[in-house]
Amino acid sequence: MADRRGDQRSRRTREFEAFVAGAGGRLLHAAALLTAEPPARSPRARALLTASLAHTYAHWDRLRGEDPYDRTRTELATRFARAAWRHHGGHGGVLSALTPQERLIVVLRLYENVAEEQTAAILGLPTDRVRAVCARAVAVLRRPAPGAAPGRAAS
Numbered sequence: 001m002a003d004r005r006g007d008q009r010s011r012r013t014r015e016f017e018a019f020v021a022g023a024g025g026r027l028l029h030a031a032a033l034l035t036a037e038p039p040a041r042s043p044r045a046r047a048l049l050t051a052s053l054a055h056t057y058a059h060w061d062r063l064r065g066e067d068p069y070d071r072t073r074t075e076l077a078t079r080f081a082r083a084a085w086r087h088h089g090g091h092g093g094v095l096s097a098l099t100p101q102e103r104l105i106v107v108l109r110l111y112e113n114v115a116e117e118q119t120a121a122i123l124g125l126p127t128d129r130v131r132a133v134c135a136r137a138v139a140v141l142r143r144p145a146p147g148a149a150p151g152r153a154a155s
Helices: 001-036 043-058 068-082 100-111 116-123 127-142
Strands: none
Touching: 001 043, 001 100, 043 068, 043 100, 043 116, 068 100, 068 116, 100 127, 116 127
């Protein structure tokens, strides 16, 4: 019986490690966008992702057909939303001009390509609010950066 549990644990670990190897980079990039940190130096994003992956691993056996990427992405968004006040200021990341809510919606909608309705459900917001916040955030991102040459948008 002990060998069987050990085999199940090692299978679970191998499956999870394969998931992290395949999805970890994209999830880390999403976390860096949320925390508005440069991808090369992103301790808050790494901590956020680590906690989200730990949650996914703890519930791995209960996923029962649920996509682990969706589960981890939802956990990442939820954890960020709960702690967003700590991540208000940007740290040099490409989305640092946005508020935490704007970053969260832009990352889910535009980077992760999550539907408006699903984004609204994850965040507990009306769909119209998600649409309005996303439009406002995109408008902010399209504004030229201070000191940028005329006619050039911020990148």
